[in-house]
Amino acid sequence: MSIAPGTNVPVGTVSRDGAIESVHYGRIAVCAPDGRLLASAGDPQAVQFWRSASKSIQALSVVTTGAAEQFALTQKELSVCCASHSGSADHVATVLGILSKLGLDESALDCGTQVPGDAEERNRLICEGEEPSQLHNNCSGKHAGMLATARGLGVPVEGYLNFSHPVQRLIAANMSLLSKVPEEQFAVGRDGCGAPTVAMPLASMARAFARMACPDDLPAEIAQAARTIAAATAAEPVMVSSAGSFNSELLAAGEGDIIAKGGAEGLFCLASTSRQVGIAVKCSDGSGRPLPPVAIALMRRFGIEVPEALAERFERVPITNRHYDTVGHVEAIDLALTMMA
Numbered sequence: 001m002s003i004a005p006g007t008n009v010p011v012g013t014v015s016r017d018g019a020i021e022s023v024h025y026g027r028i029a030v031c032a033p034d035g036r037l038l039a040s041a042g043d044p045q046a047v048q049f050w051r052s053a054s055k056s057i058q059a060l061s062v063v064t065t066g067a068a069e070q071f072a073l074t075q076k077e078l079s080v081c082c083a084s085h086s087g088s089a090d091h092v093a094t095v096l097g098i099l100s101k102l103g104l105d106e107s108a109l110d111c112g113t114q115v116p117g118d119a120e121e122r123n124r125l126i127c128e129g130e131e132p133s134q135l136h137n138n139c140s141g142k143h144a145g146m147l148a149t150a151r152g153l154g155v156p157v158e159g160y161l162n163f164s165h166p167v168q169r170l171i172a173a174n175m176s177l178l179s180k181v182p183e184e185q186f187a188v189g190r191d192g193c194g195a196p197t198v199a200m201p202l203a204s205m206a207r208a209f210a211r212m213a214c215p216d217d218l219p220a221e222i223a224q225a226a227r228t229i230a231a232a233t234a235a236e237p238v239m240v241s242s243a244g245s246f247n248s249e250l251l252a253a254g255e256g257d258i259i260a261k262g263g264a265e266g267l268f269c270l271a272s273t274s275r276q277v278g279i280a281v282k283c284s285d286g287s288g289r290p291l292p293p294v295a296i297a298l299m300r301r302f303g304i305e306v307p308e309a310l311a312e313r314f315e316r317v318p319i320t321n322r323h324y325d326t327v328g329h330v331e332a333i334d335l336a337l338t339m340m341a
Contacts, residue, residue, distance in 0.1 A: 115132050186200065
């Protein structure tokens, strides 16, 4: 499977004092849980890497292997397994709690170190003369989940990032099941944290999210795992990203009806259980700037409730100057979707 840019269309704009200053282009795919493509803009079959948008799917194995039950993982701990977190003290403590239950420490994490995005924790490290650790890496929760999966499978944790390792083999099988893309068609790359990431068409990503939100036709253990993961991220949304972020605020507002996860290079996926729809958006320039307004526009188009508080913050994102005056907005354009029969 080759990765090509495909056809892109305008999806969002940035204005300043009434004039359009920038235009973001991208692609959109909307799918039903049975796999049907319901709507699209641009090329829905263009291929890109999942990056972090796949984390809730990767976390299914923590539940299906019995690791979540065996190690009594809490909803908070399951939620951080799906995270691109900010490295806050709470995120760090939660990941460390998982490792402790597994009989491991931070040295078992093979995600590399990262300066935390959380300002309070970053300032604490500076003031106390400490270096960031693997725990601060925004993917440390995902890696802790992979280590838990290894324990659940009863296999060595060493080499858990190798695509041939049983942990990655199980994750790949689940990715194929939900997306309906055969594993032999995966394009495999390495994510920023060193874990494998696979590429597939945008429509397949929307399909996978639709099936995560509406898993009734999946094998019973996968369906239950999908519901467990969705419930955990809804109950502990700040673990998935950070306080005030669009991803966390969307999960909180959805109150269990929505699963959602962003990924690097301008990818965002969401799905609604009640509306039985999965949505994937990819910005061709890799920017995440227009994703919240575009996601909200698509939610409105497909009848997914948008709470007023969420819309107020993210539907027209203010652009401010150094005087804190609002001088423009980031917002979605009037999306011209191709609706399927």
